[in-house]
Amino acid sequence: MLSRRNPQLNAHGELIHLLSIEGLPRAVLTQILDTAGTFLSVNDREVKKVPLLRGKSVFNLFFENSTRTRTTFEIAAKRLSADVINLDIARSSTAKGESLLDTIANLSAMHADMFVVRHSESGAPYLIAQHCAPHVHVVNAGDGRHAHPTQGLLDMYTIRHYKRDFAQLTVAIVGDIVHSRVARSDIHALTTLGVPEIRAVGPKTLVPSDLREMGVRVCHDMAEGIRGADVIIMLRLQNERMSGAMLPSAGEFFKNYGLTPDKLALAKPDAIVMHPGPINRGVEIDSSVADGRQSVILPQVTFGIAVRMAVMSIIAGNNA
Amino acid sequence: MKLLIKNGRVVDPASGRDERADVAIAAGRIVTVGGVSGDFKPSRTIDADGLVVAPGLVDLAARLREPGHEHEGMLESEMAAAVAGGVTSLVCPPDTDPPLDEPGLVEMLKFRARNLNLAHLYPLGALTRGLAGDTLTEMAELTEAGCVGFSQAEVALKDTLVLHRALQYAATFGYTVWLRPNDAWLGNGVAAKGPLATRLGLSGVPVIAETIALETTFALVRDTGARVHLCRLSSAAGIELVRRAKAEGLPVSCDVSINSLHLIDVDIGYFNAAMRLTPPLRQQRDRDAIRAALADGTVDALVSDHTPVDADAKNLPFAEAEPGGTGLELLLGLALKWGAESGLPLAQTLATVTSAPVAVLGNALGSLAASAGRIVEGGVADLCLFDPGVHWRVEPGALRSQGKHTPFAGLELPGRVAATLVAGHVAYEAVPASR
Numbered sequence: 118m119l120s121r122r123n124p125q126l127n128a129h130g131e132l133i134h135l136l137s138i139e140g141l142p143r144a145v146l147t148q149i150l151d152t153a154g155t156f157l158s159v160n161d162r163e164v165k166k167v168p169l170l171r172g173k174s175v176f177n178l179f180f181e182n183s184t185r186t187r188t189t190f191e192i193a194a195k196r197l198s199a200d201v202i203n204l205d206i207a208r209s210s211t212a213k214g215e216s217l218l219d220t221i222a223n224l225s226a227m228h229a230d231m232f233v234v235r236h237s238e239s240g241a242p243y244l245i246a247q248h249c250a251p252h253v254h255v256v257n258a259g260d261g262r263h264a265h266p267t268q269g270l271l272d273m274y275t276i277r278h279y280k281r282d283f284a285q286l287t288v289a290i291v292g293d294i295v296h297s298r299v300a301r302s303d304i305h306a307l308t309t310l311g312v313p314e315i316r317a318v319g320p321k322t323l324v325p326s327d328l329r330e331m332g333v334r335v336c337h338d339m340a341e342g343i344r345g346a347d348v349i350i351m352l353r354l355q356n357e358r359m360s361g362a363m364l365p366s367a368g369e370f371f372k373n374y375g376l377t378p379d380k381l382a383l384a385k386p387d388a389i390v391m392h393p394g395p396i397n398r399g400v401e402i403d404s405s406v407a408d409g410r411q412s413v414i415l416p417q418v419t420f421g422i423a424v425r426m427a428v429m430s431i432i433a434g435n436n437a
Numbered sequence: 438m439k440l441l442i443k444n445g446r447v448v449d450p451a452s453g454r455d456e457r458a459d460v461a462i463a464a465g466r467i468v469t470v471g472g473v474s475g476d477f478k479p480s481r482t483i484d485a486d487g488l489v490v491a492p493g494l495v496d497l498a499a500r501l502r503e504p505g506h507e508h509e510g511m512l513e514s515e516m517a518a519a520v521a522g523g524v525t526s527l528v529c530p531p532d533t534d535p536p537l538d539e540p541g542l543v544e545m546l547k548f549r550a551r552n553l554n555l556a557h558l559y560p561l562g563a564l565t566r567g568l569a570g571d572t573l574t575e576m577a578e579l580t581e582a583g584c585v586g587f588s589q590a591e592v593a594l595k596d597t598l599v600l601h602r603a604l605q606y607a608a609t610f611g612y613t614v615w616l617r618p619n620d621a622w623l624g625n626g627v628a629a630k631g632p633l634a635t636r637l638g639l640s641g642v643p644v645i646a647e648t649i650a651l652e653t654t655f656a657l658v659r660d661t662g663a664r665v666h667l668c669r670l671s672s673a674a675g676i677e678l679v680r681r682a683k684a685e686g687l688p689v690s691c692d693v694s695i696n697s698l699h700l701i702d703v704d705i706g707y708f709n710a711a712m713r714l715t716p717p718l719r720q721q722r723d724r725d726a727i728r729a730a731l732a733d734g735t736v737d738a739l740v741s742d743h744t745p746v747d748a749d750a751k752n753l754p755f756a757e758a759e760p761g762g763t764g765l766e767l768l769l770g771l772a773l774k775w776g777a778e779s780g781l782p783l784a785q786t787l788a789t790v791t792s793a794p795v796a797v798l799g800n801a802l803g804s805l806a807a808s809a810g811r812i813v814e815g816g817v818a819d820l821c822l823f824d825p826g827v828h829w830r831v832e833p834g835a836l837r838s839q840g841k842h843t844p845f846a847g848l849e850l851p852g853r854v855a856a857t858l859v860a861g862h863v864a865y866e867a868v869p870a871s872r
Contacts, residue, residue: 124707139636218752238754239638240708248752261756262638301638330632 124246131435134246134255135428137264138305146309150274152427153420159196160422169430170199173230177203178220179258180236185394186258186268189418190233193425199231217241218248225250231429232256239263239298251437256428262296267428268393269302271421273310275413276348278420279389283307287314289336289343289384291374292352292401293323293363299393300352301331308332318342319374322363339374346384351376351392351401359400367400377403381411389413438480439463440861441473445485445822449492449812450788460490462818465861466805470814485822488855491787492810493525493556493819495794497692498668498740499765501527501558502839503549504542505534510745510839512546515765516555518838520857520865522766523821524741525556526809528798530615531563532590538563538574540582547583555864557806557819559798561588561615564603568592573603576612585801586666588615591715595621597653604663613801617668618650618675619716627756629671629719633702639756642717647675655682658689666797667691669742671716673726680735690797691735693727694742695764695771700724700844710751710758711844714742731789732779738794739775741768745840763840767831769823770850777851783825818861827853 125134125141132145159167175194177187187203194201206220215223217236224232231254234242239261246255259265280286288307294300294317307315308331315333317324328335336342343349359367376390390402390412398404407414440462447458447470458471461479469477499519502510519527529546531537537546543560550558562584566572569592576587587607594600594616607614623646628634630641647670655678658665670676670693679691696714701724705712712718730736744761751758768790776786795802795810802809808816828849833841857865 216749216752217754236754238756240756241754243708244710244752244754260638261754264638295635298638301636325635327630327632327635331636 124243127435127437132432133435133437135266135432136242136246136255136257138266138269138302138309139264141309143309146270146273146306149270149424149427149431150277152431153274153423156423156426157420159426160419165196166198167196168198170194170197170433173199173433174228175199175201175231175233175429176224176229177201177233178206178224178235179204180206180234180241181259182207183235183259186235189421190258190425193422194429196422197426197430199429217244221245221249225253229253231433233258235259237261254432256432259298262298263301265298265302267421267425268299269306270428271417271424272303272350272391273306274420274424275391275417278416279413280347283310283312286312286347287316287345288312288348288350289316289318289346290350290352291318291339291342291376293354293358294319294328294352295323295325296355296358297352303350304331304333316342316346320364339380340383343380344383346388349376349381349384349388349390351390353393353395354397354401371400375399375401375403376406378405378409381406391417394418438861439478440858441477441479441482442485442490442820442822443482445488445490447490447812448784448787450784451792451811453784454812455784460812460820462858462861465818467812467814467816467818470812483822483856487824487826488822489783489825490812491821491823492791492812493821493857493859494523494768494790495810496524496527496741496743496765496768496790497738497794497797498694499524499527499529499743500532500745500761501529502745503533503546509747509750512549512553514837514839515743515745516550516553518763518765518836519556520859521837521854523769523823523854523857524765525819525821525857525859525864526559527556527765528559528561528585530588530590531561532568532592536563536568536590537561537584538566538568540575540578543579543582543584554859554862556859557809559583559585559802561586563587564589564614565594565599570594570596570599573606576607577610580612585798586613586615588668591617593619593621593624593650601657601661604657604661604665608661608663611664611800613664613666613799615666615668616654617716618647618654618670620646620649623649627713627717628705629702629717631702631720633705637705637708644672644674644719647672647716648678651675651678655687655689658687662688664688669694669697669716669740670727670736671697671719671723673723676726676730676735680730683735690737692738692740692794692797693731693736694740695768696742696762696844697724697727698731698739698775699771704844705755708755710753710755711762711842711846713755713758713760714762714844715760728775728779731775732781737797739768739772739789741765743838745838746842748841751842762843763836763838764843765838766836767843767845767850769821769854770829770852771845773825773852774850818858820858821854822856823852823854825852829853
């Protein structure tokens with residue numbers, strides 16, 4: 118049977134791909150967060166570039182549409198002096214019937230050094246990592262419902278920035294957990310970093326009981342879920358889930374689980390409010406909360422660039 | 438041709454016979470077992486010293502991919518794989534392209550199989566035209582063409598009214614209906630619902646997809662009296678429902694696959710598409726229940742669920758990969774492995790792949806064929822000779838099947854097939870030097 122070694126680590130336990138936060142040692146996560154801290158200052162300089170990836174080609178392979186994540190990866194790679202090639206594959210080669218691995222083989226022949234991959238199927242970046250040349254690095258920019266590790270890391274960076282220590286925190290993740298790769302990556306990161314209480318909050322259609330096995334407390338009641346929380350992570354409710362068999366309507370969801378000032382008052386007074394974006398005002402979050410003093414939604418975006426620079430520079434420095 | 442198999446350990450699961458004996462074969466039948474008279478002049482003698490002489494294996498679920506999927510498997514390659522695995526009779530489901538819903542297609546398949554002269558082929562006819570779930574097929578015509586039962590294969594029948602009528606009609610003529618219990622709406626995921634699927638972000642099939650379909654089927658069986666064979670149970674809860682249905686006296690039988698007998702969902706590891714199987718691999722307690730139920734007879738038969746899949750169809754993200762794995766050549770080894778791990782006598786282990794599946798087929802087989810799965814004087818000489826002491830490693834490239842994908846790649850299995858006899862002729866023989 119196949120080897121069970123975590124495919125994102127080399128034989129020395131160093132990160133060569135970033136596919137998921139699951140299974141990464143705490144030291145690796147801390148290294149990424151610390152490195153991101155040093156890059157944050159680069160973003161404030163007049164010349165926002167360091168030469169760490171000079172001469173390297175980073176291919177953004179987005180098999181699923183995204184503007185925000187692709188842009189932040191592009192900015193991060195350019196600030197590391199890499200050459201960035203954006204491929205909107207959702208509209209090109211696979212539409213012509215080319216298989217995923219054929220696309221990868223062709224791009225490898227163009228001497229790619231790194232693939233940043235978004236795909237609608239869970240596990241697709243693992244397949245790519247298993248089939249690309251040994252010197253090529255793969256960064257998962259979101260695969261199906263499985264993982265969005267750089268989002269998870271930037272969320273950890275944000276929490277550490279505002280709360281310093283993970284060891285005393287209560288973190289509530291609210292909304293559509295079952296379909297959320299962000300929630301899964303956050304849960305793995307928070308458990309690895311030692312957060313004692315992680316709550317998953319939402320109706321039973323969106324918060325399956327199996328989540329308990331990932332080390333979270335499942336709460337179907339919003340008040341119970343956010344009472345006393347230090348951090349509230351609101352998830353985006355996708356349009357296609359807003360009505361149907363998962364939920365009757367966006368309005369009813371907002372009534373029960375939308376974050377309003379009243380509900381936020383149940384959390385700790387210094388609680389921070391996070392959201393991976395893009396936000397649906399009036400669906401999962403009230404505008405006065407999204408724009409309020411406890412919201413750190415925009416700093417998350419800024420930190421995201423530094424975290425992606427850290428990930429790319431670290432994996433590019435490690436060999437398979 | 439007359440054949441004498443000397444000095445072998447003859448194991449006949451149906452009678453419990455397990456002793457050293459010679460077997461004399463003539464005109465495709467077993468003439469004598471033990472005490473072969475000196476008057477018997479064989480044209481060939483096989484020395485089976487150190488080998489088990491067992492009935493040829495009978496596999497109730499093997500896809501040969503013909504017609505329609507010839508790039509994934511053909512009768513030549515898959516029948517060769519069957520006899521290399523000691524399988525002498527196999528039942529193929531109707532999910533070919535087009536599906537086996539017309540007598541002409543079945544006759545052609547039977548004709549091609551006969552010409553190859555390897556294993557016996559027993560097709561299942563489609564229960565509804567095109568497996569579309571609307572219109573019944575011509576079951577009598579299909580039976581005349583050689584079908585041994587009727588099935589919806591992997592296409593769950595959504596319309597309970599159609600299923601009710603199909604069972605009424607089949608019951609009229611005594612045909613068996615083969616159903617894989619899977620609710621059409623709940624059963625669409627790519628992994629078993631549970632912690633692993635939740636963690637990997639894979640859509641999950643809940644256990645209730647199986648139990649709801651079983652409860653519906655049992656209610657319809659009670660009403661119609663139809664005989665139903667339940668294919669490839671996957672859950673402990675499903676097994677328990679079948680146990681109760683049998684205790685109630687319902688005319689039902691069932692099988693499990695080699696995959697569900699040996700593997701669980703955590704074997705998916707990092708999205709290993711070789712583990713993309715239907716039914717999906719479930720949890721440890723389900724596997725434990727399946728293994729116990731096969732030993733205590735609640736589950737009648739063990740099947741390979743052989744499904745050769747093209748490399749292009751497997752080298753895809755997990756959910757997009759085509760389900761299935763090659764299994765004909767692994768059935769014996771995986772049965773023996775389970776039997777040894779469960780501490781069962783060899784005859785009982787072999788019964789799950791010989792006499793028990795023949796009992797499931799029942800009177801659908803002709804009179805001579807009904808003696809398959811047994812070693813009896815006057816019966817058909819379908820035999821599997823294997824060395825129980827030899828272990829071998831599953832090397833996908835070395836498999837005869839056109840499908841090289843198996844979740845058991847690299848595993849060591851007991852029991853190496855030395856020779857396979859089909860109707861008295863040697864259909865497969867291992868290179869003697871490798872024995």
